[in-house]
Amino acid sequence: MGLLDLLFGKRKQEVLEAIERGAKIVDVRTAQEFKYGNVDGSLNIPVDSLNASNIKKLKKLNAPLIVCCASGMRSASAKGILLQNGLEEVHNAGAWHKLNRWVNS
Template identity: 40%
Template sequence: MDPIIIVVIVGTFFIFKLLTGRTSLKSADAKKIVSEGGKIVDVRSPGEYKSGHFKGAINIQHDKIINGAKKAKLSKDSPIILYCASGARSSVAKRVLKSEGYTNIHNAGTQGKLKNLLS
């Protein structure tokens, strides 16, 4: 096999793992955030959200996260937990929000991981 192909495959794998890596959000922290009124944001597409989402989550598509956060009146210091299908889009949304001055953003990764954190 061509060494360049191997490097591309391995590099792609590591980039994917970096984007969808473990969340640092702990179960106790997630429960506290939700109990204190923190928002859960599903950053998947409206169609994905419609097909099933975490109870109480609002839908703001990841590529519209800044305008959506403003429209939903999410303050820059209020706690927000993000999730998507794989953790990649929520990771991107977290970085975008942080770059815009949001300070209390958490990436749960996937809906399943969020469910586990809150159960």
């Protein structure tokens, strides 16, 4: 097992454990991208819409969050924004299609 396998295997394990604890999936792609494919039950809040109002809504969920996007770049940014705004447990799953395989395997 290589270093990347170890790192990504750990990410997968953390994400799946968070889902078992009731985590909510937040897809931070645009509405147009989300429309053409997404993880069932995920919320669509584009990364550039992570304003005070949407952050407040996410806090009210009172659950761990898993962020995803097309490749992992926007979800990494979203994770930083959410953590800076007081959300305590946020996981970056990276690409939504990979997360979709994880939750449906």
